[in-house]
Amino acid sequence: MILKDLDELKAMEAAPGYVAKLVHTPSITIAYWTIKAGSILPEHDHPHEQVVNMIEGTFEMTVEGKTFLLEPGKVLVIPPEKKHSGKALGPCRIIDVFHPSRDDYR
Helix, strand or coil: CCCCCHHHEEEEECCCCCCEEEEECCCEEEEEEEEECCCEEEEEECCCCCCCCCEEEEEEEEEEEEEEEEEECCCCEECCCCCEEEEEEEEEEEEEEEEEECCHHH
C-alpha cells in the first residue's frame, strides 16, 4: 500500500510552464500538473498509454493531427507511440495517468 501527501512531494518541471508532482507504482505513473497559461507542450510521443483528466482550465491537445478542446470533466486517452502536442489556453490543472510507469519521470 502507498500513501502520499501531494503537499510533501517535490515538483518537477517537464517543460517550461508544466510543473508536476508525481506518484509512481510498479505499473503506472500519475502526474498532477499545474500549467501556466499560454504554455506550449512540444510535439512528442512515448511508449506509454496516457489518460488525460482535465481538472481546471482549458487545454488544446492535438493527437496525430486531430485537435481536441479539453475542459473540466473531459478525459482523453492517447495510445502509445502517437504524436501529440498541446497548449494551455489559460491556467490549467491536469491529472495524467501513464502506463507503464514512466521511469524518465523518476
